[in-house]
Amino acid sequence: MIKSEQFEILTSHQNPKIKFVTELLNSKGRKKHGLFLAEGLREMQIALKSGFTPVQIFFNSEFIEKKGLHSLSFFNLPKYNIFEVDKNLFSKIAYREDTEGITGIFKSCKTTLENLVLSDNPLIIVLESVEKPGNLGAVLRTADAANADAVIICDPIIDLYNPNVIRSSIGCIFSKQIVIxxxxxxxxxxxxxxxxxxxxxxxxxKFYHETDLKKPSAIIMGTEADGLSDIWLTQCNEQIKIPMLGKIDSLNVSNATAIIVFEAIRQRGF
Structure with a gap:
């Protein structure tokens, strides 16, 4: 059992720390402070495995003990950066209805193209003007599953650190190099x-499976509504497509990305 007396207990909406967490739930606050929230035990564990350490942790012991977590020592944070939050209050700062009772504040990553570390035979996913948080999160999961070198987000419409991106990525926002x-x-x-x-x-x-994906490749995906802009269609090495056998002419962008990316992995011999 987590001993609540070890940590400062927050019970009021007016507490400055709670107000700060609430501010990070919106894009303006995240950009202002260069910080974001990641909620959920799995997400926090992936962050740690990927070398990210939370700045602060907020938890509710009743919620997290239901998930079998009885100690916070593995976060290796000083006690003054870990806060117990009243159950009802935690429900107000959580963005998940089925909250696991733990959320962390992390520093936003500012990786640039020049800083990317690439393998000898890189596979990169590029998303242009991605619109939906769920799609972006799902593509990050695909990137992790395929061990792609990086995900590059060009001219994004949404905030990378939108809580729904983090939730749908199940923490893979931490496991892959991401550049805007x-x-x-x-x-x-x-x-x-x-x-x-x-x-x-x-x-x-040309169909995607007819293309040589064994060489260093960047797979460029556009929006479901408009596809890619002319700049990507005129300056690419090849245009590729997925065969569509039914009445619709396209797939969800996250599904389409997964199909092409795993064809590249298949060609490379897994």
Whole structure:
């Protein structure tokens, strides 16, 4: 059992620490402070395994003990950065209805294209103007499952640290290198690294499985509504598509990304 007397107990909405957590639930607050929230035991564990340490932790002992967590020592944080939160109050700062009773504050990552560490035969996922948090989170899970080198998000419409991105990624926001950049600088960087630019397009004449994905490759995915912009269609090495045998002409972007990425993994011999 976690001994609540070890930690400062927060019981009021007016507590400055609770107000600060609430501020981080919105994009403006996250950008202002360069911090974000990650809620959930699995997400926190992946963060630790990936080398990320929370700045502060907020928990409710009743919630987390139901999940079998009876100690917070593995976070290796000083007690003055860990806070017990009243059950009803925690429900107010949680963004999950089925909260696990633990959330952490983390520093936003500011990786750049120049700082990316690539394997000898890189596989990169590029998303242009991704719109839906759930799709972005699902693509991050795919990137982790396929051990892609990086995910580059070009001209994003949503905030990378939106709570729904983190939730749908189940913590994979921590396990992969992620860069936010504009499209032209990304194209220039990919070309400088001799990475083949493969743009998914409904008008492509070549199917994805007919393409050589064994070489250094960047798979470029656009929005479901509009696809990729002209800059990616005119400056790519190849346009590729997924065969569609029914009445619709496209898949959810996260599903389409997974199909193409795992074809690359298949070609490379898993």
């Amino acid at each position: 950049a504009n499209s032209q600088e990304t194209i220039n960087w990919l070309k400088s690294k001799n990475i083949s630019i493969l743009s998914a397009s409904l008008t492509a004449t």
